[in-house]
Amino acid sequence: xxxxxxxxxxxxxxxxxxxxxxxxxxxxxxxxxxxxxxxxxxxxxxxxxxxxxxxxxxxxxxxxxxxxxxxxxxxxxxxxxxxxxxxxxxxxxxxxxxxxxxxxxxxxxxxxxxxxxxxxxxxxxxxxxxxxxxxxxxxxxxxxxxxxxxxxxxxxxxxxxxxxxxxxxxxxxxxxxxxxxxxxxxxxxxxxxxxxxxxxxxxxxxxxxxxxxxxxxxxxxxxxxxxxxxxxxxxxxxxxxxxxxxxxxxxxxxxxxxxxxxxxxxxx
Amino acid sequence: xxxxxxxxxxxxxxxxxxxxxxxxxxxxxxxxxxxxxxxxxxxxxxxxxxxxxxxxxxxxxxxxxxxxxxxxxxxxxxxxxxxxxxxxxxxxxxxxxxxxxxxxxxxxxxxxxxxxxxxxxxxxxxxxxxxxxxxxxxxxxxxxxxxxxxxxxxxxxxxxxxxxxxxxxxxxxxxxxxxxxxxxxxxxxxxxxxxxxxxxxxxxxxxxxxxxxxxxxxxxxxxxxxxxxxxxxxxxxxxxxxxxxxxxxxxxxxxxxxxxxxxxxx
Numbered sequence: 018x019x020x021x022x023x024x025x026x027x028x029x030x031x032x033x034x035x036x037x038x039x040x041x042x043x044x045x046x047x048x049x050x051x052x053x054x055x056x057x058x059x060x061x062x063x064x065x066x067x068x069x070x071x072x073x074x075x076x077x078x079x080x081x082x083x084x085x086x087x088x089x090x091x092x093x094x095x096x097x098x099x100x101x102x103x104x105x106x107x108x109x110x111x112x113x114x115x116x117x118x119x120x121x122x123x124x125x126x127x128x129x130x131x132x133x134x135x136x137x138x139x140x141x142x143x144x145x146x147x148x149x150x151x152x153x154x155x156x157x158x159x160x161x162x163x164x165x166x167x168x169x170x171x172x173x174x175x176x177x178x179x180x181x182x183x184x185x186x187x188x189x190x191x192x193x194x195x196x197x198x199x200x201x202x203x204x205x206x207x208x209x210x211x212x213x214x215x216x217x218x219x220x221x222x223x224x225x226x227x228x229x230x231x232x233x234x235x236x237x238x239x240x241x242x243x244x245x246x247x248x249x250x251x252x253x254x255x256x257x258x259x260x261x262x263x264x265x266x267x268x269x270x271x272x273x274x275x276x277x278x279x280x281x282x283x284x285x
Numbered sequence: 286x287x288x289x290x291x292x293x294x295x296x297x298x299x300x301x302x303x304x305x306x307x308x309x310x311x312x313x314x315x316x317x318x319x320x321x322x323x324x325x326x327x328x329x330x331x332x333x334x335x336x337x338x339x340x341x342x343x344x345x346x347x348x349x350x351x352x353x354x355x356x357x358x359x360x361x362x363x364x365x366x367x368x369x370x371x372x373x374x375x376x377x378x379x380x381x382x383x384x385x386x387x388x389x390x391x392x393x394x395x396x397x398x399x400x401x402x403x404x405x406x407x408x409x410x411x412x413x414x415x416x417x418x419x420x421x422x423x424x425x426x427x428x429x430x431x432x433x434x435x436x437x438x439x440x441x442x443x444x445x446x447x448x449x450x451x452x453x454x455x456x457x458x459x460x461x462x463x464x465x466x467x468x469x470x471x472x473x474x475x476x477x478x479x480x481x482x483x484x485x486x487x488x489x490x491x492x493x494x495x496x497x498x499x500x501x502x503x504x505x506x507x508x509x510x511x512x513x514x515x516x517x518x519x520x521x522x523x524x525x526x527x528x529x530x531x532x533x534x535x536x537x538x539x540x541x542x543x544x545x546x547x548x549x550x551x
Contacts, residue, residue, distance in 0.1 A: 145339070211497075
């Protein structure tokens with residue numbers, strides 16, 4: 018971007034290949050023991066083969082098959098940095114590279130998971146699901162198109178990492194945090210709107226006493242529209258903060274609660 | 286009820302692909318809405334596919350698969366739910382009643398796949414030490430098999446053997462349960478939303494949650510309109526703060542930023 022480092026055609030090809038291998042390989046052998054270690058190894062393997070031979074190659078392959086876990090969308094930045102460093106320093110950089118990988122995988126996972134794993138699916142998923150429930154396919158198709166676009170947005174990251182190296186984290190770190198925050202703000206607004214639109218919980222309970230009938234729901238509506246959905250969200254949010262409460266348990270809890278409350282005509 | 290053989294084959298392939306997809310290119314991702322759409326196309330009923338996928342989507346909004354945690358597999362739920370709902374003509378509530386338990390049970394197979402790949406990891410180790418790079422590559426790629434089969438086999442089994450079993454379930458299900466499931470379908474998105482709020486810095490951005498809520502609940506602004514207002518607020522937020530965090534950075538940037546006269550807080 019801002020450096021003058023020219024990238025030769027041959028180099029561009031090599032980076033392109035690493036990118037492709039990361040895209041297809043980064044999580045394909047994901048496992049509990051070392052998570053994405055094999056994915057990183059798979060992406061840089063051709064580069065390793067070019068740089069090293071025999072025992073040195075074996076050593077470096079072992080270096081890259083150690084525990085690694087980050088967000089697959091922004092991972093190419095680390096791959097790019099690694100290739101740049103190893104090209105310059107060779108296997109001397111063994112420890113630098115290992116430190117760089119473990120040092121960056123956490124922060125990068127944080128930013129990448131928030132932007133690509135949570136905010137983007139929240140916004141597009143909310144719009145898409147909202148339309149889908151009305152029988153409209155537009156939102157879902159839009160989402161698929163955006164996902165295709167993201168593949169190409171991911172692509173320049175490896176090159177950026179290669180050109181900028183470790184400088185990148187220092188120069189753009191704060192900006193990235195601000196960008197993430199702004200995206201969260203947008204996501205938060207959409208989630209606020211989701212509560213009244215997609216949660217469907219009304220109280221059909223009607224109170225009879227002599228000639229007086231009280232409709233529970235219209236009373237609740239006078240306090241605030243969508244009061245029950247808002248309270249339910251708050252309840253589950255609060256419960257999720259308790260130790261040992263998992264999302265799976267919460268789904269079961271809400272499932273059972275709905276069935277029981279509907280049997281007593283409290284929820285409908 | 287009847288599902289054609291070619292439909293079973295395509296749905297099984299979809300089941301294999303959808304997990305590979307979310308590990309690689311992320312076009313369908315781990316998004317039940319999109320998988321439901323594809324299953325709906327295969328079953329020749331896009332509307333049902335969308336409704337099943339959309340409902341499940343709202344339940345898993347905040348549930349990411351990152352960091353290695355296994356979460357309810359509502360993708361498989363969407364495939365099976367859509368297929369049986371269309372084939373039986375029983376509609377959305379029936380599909381959700383089927384998809385949720387399937388999704389919860391499938392967690393076990395996700396764990397199994399993640400575990401099985403340790404086997405290939407150790408074969409990669411062995412090949413590294415033999416300096417056999419071809420073997421290293423091959424064993425990494427084999428990792429796709431446990432992943433894909435952990436979804437494809439259960440879907441195939443449920444679709445081929447299941448129709449009779451499902452017939453029984455349909456006819457035997459009591460009314461209080463079908464009514465309850467209908468209610469649950471409306472309430473379950475609460476879990477997705479709450480998980481999402483747990484993940485996000487909700488306390489810091491709570492005001493925007495209120496803005497979104499009021500726009501939709503009181504003023505009835507459609508979702509896309511709310512998103513646009515959110516985008517506008519996000520741009521204002523970014524632009525008003527970007528000068529405070531510009532350039533120089535390196536060391537001690539935190540305190541520099543904090544002393545700047547805008548209210549950027551950490």
